[in-house]
Amino acid sequence: MVPLTAITTAPLDTEALVGALDTTGIGAVTTFIGLVRGHNLGRQVLHLEYEAYEALAVKGLDRIVSESLEKWPSARVAIHHRIGRMEIGEASVVIAAASPHRADAFAAARYAIERIKQIVPIWKHEYFEGGDVWIEGATADPDNAEARAQALKIACA
């Protein structure tokens, strides 16, 4: 049984994640796959190492699924995020979103990735040609209504 949300060191399996969704009454499934990019801010990336506060990160993913259902009640969302060392081109995150019609599936998947970047305690350590750096994005605050509204706005654009 594949869980709807997970933080795992294992390679991600998009098909299995889609299979985890209940597709009763569903007319559309979208998947988003985030890949390790070979260049960032002008740097030649060699590989990435992801770290998580796992106990809180899984709760964060669960929260994003709940928020999605609040906004799109007939949608179903599943999210798996990988941690540990990943090479260029490997999938670091997979999101599957299903809904009766395509618009909600696209929007829910987009919402989920925007929220991951805002509130889930996961960090990228980038190893590049000539050095390494921790990537630091957003200060995580799930109760920040402005950030949540911003994610919704992007999802519904």
Add this chain to the structure above:
Amino acid sequence: MRVTVRLFARLRDIAGTGELERDAPGGATVGAVWASLVAEYPALSPYEKSISCAVNADYSRFTAAVADGDEIAFLPPVSGG
């Protein structure tokens, strides 16, 4: 009382460890635990304005009181995805 402090990413690098056991006075807040950590590792200080905190794996606030045995986590800005 005794608390466990968890540090991640760059904060972990600065302290040289991801987990510390520390004494805290009764009634101490998360903010007080952070302040004593900064006294020990001054290089953490610039993170004061950008970190989040969690108590027992739930997001919390600097003003929250901590209890004996709590796990207090300090989280630099996140970069998942």
